[in-house]
Amino acid sequence: MILKEFVDDSLKNNPELSKANLLKIIFFLSKEIKSNELLHLNINKEIDFDLKKANKIINKFLNKKIPLEYITKSFNFYNNEYYITKNVFIPRDETEFLVSNIIKKYKDVSNLKVLDICSGSGCISNTLQMHFKDSMVYGLEKNKTPLKIANMNKNKYSLNTIFIKANIFKWIKTNNMKFDLIVCNPPYISKDYKLDKIVLKEPKAALFADNDGLLFYEIILSNIKNILELNGTLIFEIGFDQKDRLINILKENKLTNYNFEKDQYGLDRNLYIKL
Ligand SMILES: C[S@@+](CC[C@H](N)C(=O)[O-])C[C@H]1O[C@@H](n2cnc3c(N)ncnc32)[C@H](O)[C@@H]1O
Incomplete structure (x- = not known):
């Protein structure tokens, strides 16, 4: 699947999912795409992550209302990826x-x-x-x-x-x-x-x-x-x-x-x- 198609479909099929949260999921799963700039550069390329995994995260986030960072056990801060678990405040x-x-x-x-x-x-x-x-x-x-x-x-x-x-x-x-x-x-x-x-x-x-x-x-x-x-x-x-x-x-x-x-x-x- 092409990245643009994945972004469009995910937003259309999940009206409650914000673009910002969808990007967090892509940045977490993709080995290459870690910023908005890289997303735009790769928007017409084949996705380099597991589609099933992406949909699983989206469903868990929307159905169970668990913060994304607790699902992926990670957060991004000043261009670096860090660990996080529940019982820890999510940086803003x-x-x-x-x-x-x-x-x-x-x-x-x-x-x-x-x-x-x-x-x-x-x-x-x-x-x-x-x-x-x-x-x-x-x-x-x-x-x-x-x-x-x-x-x-x-x-x-x-x-x-x-x-x-x-x-x-x-x-x-x-x-x-x-x-x-x-x-x-x-x-x-x-x-x-x-x-x-x-x-x-x-x-x-x-x-x-x-x-x-x-x-x-x-x-x-x-x-x-x-x-x-x-x-x-x-x-x-x-x-x-x-x-x-x-x-x-x-x-x-x-x-x-x-x-x-x-x-x-x-x-x-x-x-x-x-x-
Ligand atoms: C709003 S969070 C900020 C965490 C981090 N600095 C950030 O910006 O993401 C506040 C932190 O203060 C800790 N905390 C609460 N009461 C405290 C206390 N009396 N002494 C030291 N740390 C405390 C909490 O456990 C929590 O991790």
Whole structure:
């Protein structure tokens, strides 16, 4: 079967299947096609993957409403393929966009000590370690399964990332290491927010936070001096409607050197704070 025919038929026969999700399946199954560009270059060629397998994944995804990444046990982040299993948060495009901005901003700086708080699958820490080769990158995570997956992902690419098993709420008060760059994509959804059924297949500990979703920001910002070097930068991913409440938390902690940046969809989703 020709690739174009497969794409057209799959979208026509499965109206609930988005093109983005279909592409994820193709990128996962095909040995050659790993990007939109390659898809267009190969669109009139014979498919190089098992059609039955592709249809099986599509059916499982649509009928059982299991995230694609849990079915394929893989996700793509900043052009690399990583492992994932259930009980691990699935990295989002917005986080990939933030990481690409960080890589651009810091590409000429060397020997950084970097911390990724709430590291999950390790997508942020492992990507930064891959690009900042002479820096030391640490990932901090409370839960066992994400830590195991982050270490598998580190080993897949022979990286030096160091993963620490800790609860940030305790660790931030007792540790004595300071970092030049801290990145954190914490759980930030309010506990009464109604999420889609498919998102609720992801671990609750990765999604929801107390105090209207703000607890991680409150605790980290009130202890920022324990973990961030002078002139260092802490970067948060935040919820699209949290900017005003974050400005209040910054004020309460007398932090004045900060700026918000937008994500690729024009929403205020990144907060940069300097000490
Ligand atoms: C939104 S996910 C982010 C994962 C990853 N950084 C990413 O961007 O895909 C938040 C992560 O924080 C972890 N977590 C939740 N509470 C924590 C705590 N108190 N201390 C450390 N990690 C925690 C969760 O297990 C989850 O892996």
